[in-house]
Amino acid sequence: MRGICFILLLALVLRLIWIHDPGYTADIEEFTVPWMRTAAHEGLGQVYERYEIVYPPASIALLGLVGKLSGSPAALGAITPVELFFLKLTNIFFDLLLAASLFRLGLSVAGQRVGLAGALLFALCPPFIFIGGWWGQIDGWFIFFMFISVWAIARNRTTAGWVALGIALAFKVQTTVILPLTALLTWRHAGLKRLAIGIVAFIAAFLLFAAPLFGDNPQTPLFRRISETARDFPYISAQGHNLWFALTPAARGRGLDIHSDLNATPLGISYRDAGLALLAAGYSGLLILLFIRRDRRLAFIGAAMAWLLFFMLPTRIHARFLLPALPFLVAAGFYARRWWWLFAGYSLTLFVNLLERAGPLSPWADWLTITPGISVANAWINVGMFVVAWVWLVQPAATDERPVNRWASLARWEKGFVTLWVAALLAGIGLVWWRGYETGKEIAAxxxxxxxxxxxxxxxxxxxxxxxxxxxxxxxxxxxxxxxxxxxxxxxxxxxxxxxxxxxxxxxxxxxxxxxxxxxxxxxxxxxxxxxxxxxxxxxxxxxxxxxxxDFSTVLRHEPVTADPPCPVEFSGGICLVNAALDISNPAEWALDLTWYPVETPQPGLTVFVHGLAADGSLQVQADGLPGRGLSPFEAIARSGQALRETRFLPATEPLARVRIGLYDSVTGARLPVGCAPELECAADAVEIAP
Structure with a gap:
């Protein structure tokens, strides 16, 4: 007992060293403080209404509690020392709970000395010290409940495991990484009935935290916001030192790396689709291995591998997405010590990754710089350890793990299930590859x-x-x-x-x-x-x-005007269409050159509509939009005393006979009346020109 108390005290002291430091202020000032103070003073619903937030409700509720305990002011501003203390203290608290849980697991599996060793490894883990004690992030909150979930599943307490998983999801949406793994382990070891009960418990646990939101504001866009998480970082790598960071130089910029959907790999498919195909193949391979081996003790190894797969293979990955794998690697080491080597390796590489990500805000920035060469080498080390992890998973140690149950030992229905699974996987990867190839062809243009x-x-x-x-x-x-x-x-x-x-x-x-x-x-x-x-x-x-x-084109040009030009077409509100010229020299598209001159300052929000019409008057194509693509609204042109010249393009994919031009109010949709010179063809709300 004294041993674990000493380790917990050591972990606490190591994390308290930087508790006074402002931490990663880019996160704390921009996100944490506004969410915490709004939740504390106005309720959870207002947080989701006011901010583009992708964190589930438990995180915001706990932040609100931190705000109340620390006496957060209602006004937004810099974080106070008391707020910073309580924020980091909650992170440290969950770290200590996780260390104690690892000790308890190790004690039951391999004895007191091994349990203490595992707890000590976690207590000394540099990334957790850095995140919880200095950074001020809240990752430890969901990692603890996710670990408890896998532990309960491994002990055949499936309902409790699913409840813990629901709570973890209520803290952070990335909990879904182990959702397929949890479902497989439950079904394989406890049956479909227990799986169904577990899923119900999982949903209920999540909704328990979301319920206050619906009472506060039924229109809270909670699920829409959470579902949009993947759109927030659409890069090849969000500075995570994974496979794509190692392979792709363009993925290594700080915020300037290229978009994973809009750029193609050397194979011709988009980076995003290549990453999804690799993740699907790797995760399915993991589940098939666990299905065949049917060893409950592999739950921790499976969870660690799931997070390694999620970090290493897809695009859009942040450095902190490797963090949840570390406690599972410690737990896996209770069954086979060699997994502790991977824990040590990934702890060091993740620490380097976090130092690079923190950049000049790091407490060691004055004397420690992570160069681009170090970052690339760090990513390749991660790739090498990932390969080692797969080798160890496929070839377990005879002394520490049960031998692989051979294919021949499976029942006929189990073989059929695995065969269908592989076929569905190949079909799914094929569809993703096809989509990526089509995207790649578009990108190539x-x-x-x-x-x-x-x-x-x-x-x-x-x-x-x-x-x-x-x-x-x-x-x-x-x-x-x-x-x-x-x-x-x-x-x-x-x-x-x-x-x-x-x-x-x-x-x-x-x-x-x-x-x-x-x-x-x-x-x-x-x-x-x-x-x-x-x-x-x-x-x-x-x-x-x-x-x-x-092709290159001039979209708009401001032309000085010394006197009011002739106004052959005048819209209500004093907006003149000085010139409208149609160029049909390109058979693929027509170019319409428009020159506008507001005689008076018009109402804001007027939008130009340009309709390409067939000979029978039916609408074929249109090029609507704000004047100057929104960069030069009419009211701004009126103030400048200039004319605006812009070019709009109409794809001539269908036979076009003439073009109709007009203005409408973007709020009401009402078109503006127009008056024309006698030689022009005008309707009540538009002018038409032909080639």
Whole structure:
């Protein structure tokens, strides 16, 4: 008893060393503090209503409790020392519970000395000390309940195991990583009836934590927000040192690595689909091995392998996703000591990964730098240990684990089940591969160099007067000619005016967000959407790629106006369509050049509609949207005293006879009345032109 008390005291002291440090402020100030204070003062429902949050309700409820205990102020701001103390103390508390649980498991499996050794290994684990004691993250909360779940399943206490798993899911959605494993172990060792009871208990445990939300606000978008977790980091790697980090140089940037859906592997399929295919194959292989061997003691090894698979093979992986594998590797070592070597190895590589991720915020940043070469080597070490883990799983040690039950020992229905499983797996991987191949073909269309006309146009552009907008899905090295930093498109590269950015900068529009959610960054400094619009308003010209083709085009141009131009087409509110010219020289698409001039300041939110009509008047194609693609609304043009020239494109996939042009209110949908010169063809709310 004294031994485990000493180990727990040691673990506590090691984690209290940095409890006063602000920790990873990028997470704490942006996410933790607003969620904690809102939950403490306004309730859980308001947290989900107000923030783009992907954490399930138990995490937010516990954060709210931390806020109440620490006397959190209602106003948002920097975290207080008392809040920081209580936040980190809850992380440390769950770490201590996990260390005590490992000791209890080791005591029952291999005796007191082995149990103490396992608890000591975990107490000294650098990543858990770093995360719980310094970083301020809340991963330990769900890891503890997930560990208890697997432990209960291994002891044939299936209902308790599923309840613990439901609680773990209520803390963090990544708990689903071991959900298939838990279902297989329950079915294989306890039967379908116990599995059904367990699933009901799992759902009930999760809903128990979600129930206060529904009473507080029935419209809380809880499940939608949680389901969108995977969209938040659509990169090849979110700085996790896994297989893709090791193989792909473009996946190693800090926030600038390329999008896994919109870039293809050398095999021609998208990175995301390649990762999903590998994960499906690896996880299915793990489940088949556990199905054949039918050894309950393999639950901990299976859980560790599930998390290693989840960390190593798919894209979009954060460094902390390796953390849950570590306590399961300690538990696996109670049955076969060699797994402790992998625990030690992954503890060190994850610590290096976390130090790189924390960067200048790390407490050792002044004297310790993780170079790119170290990071790549670290990723390859992870790959090597992953291969070793598979070898050990397939070839168990005769002294510590039961031999593999051979295929011949399976019943006929079991062989049939495995055969169908493999067939379904191959079919699923085939479908994923086909989808990835189709995506890869689409990506390849964007992988050509910049056209000569575009290069000359960009070289001639004056950065002080020109806003350069780039929309395609890949940008090659030619962009460097203009002092622009290539990032994964859809993206915009902007030499902003001097008062916004003194040097070349880059602008990224994240494709997984809504169109109104601009992400604009200048060397780590955010630029607001209003600043972007102001830059477009001041620029004399905006040059842009178009997503529909490789061609380069001028999307909009601000033209100085000394006197009111002739107004052949005038819409209600004083908006003149000065010119509308249709170019049909390209048989694949028509180009419509429009010049707008607001005589008065119009109502905000007016949208242009452009409809391509067949000879019988039926609608074939349309190119609706805000003027200047939203960068130059009419009210801004009116203030500047300039005319706006923009080009819109209509795919000529169907025979077109004429084009209809008009304006409508984006809120009400009502079209604006229009008056035309006698020589033009006008309806009550639109003007039509023919080639």
């Amino acid at each position: 964007w992988s050509t160099g910049l056209p000569a006309a575009l290069t000359s146009r960009l070289e001639a552009a004056d950065p002080s007067q020109t806003l350069i907008v780039n929309w395609p899905r890949s940008v090659w090295s030619e962009a460097r000619l203009f002092g622009l930093v290539p990032v994964t498109p859809p993206a915009t590269f902007m030499p902003l005016p001097e008062e916004i950015a003194p040097e070349a900068t880059w602008f990224q529009y994240t494709p997984w967000q809504e169109p109104s959610a601009w992400e604009i960054v200048y060397h780590g400094r955010s630029v607001t959407e209003d600043e972007l619009r102001a830059a477009a308003e001041r620029a004399q010209e905006v040059l842009a790629f178009r997503p529909q083709s490789r």
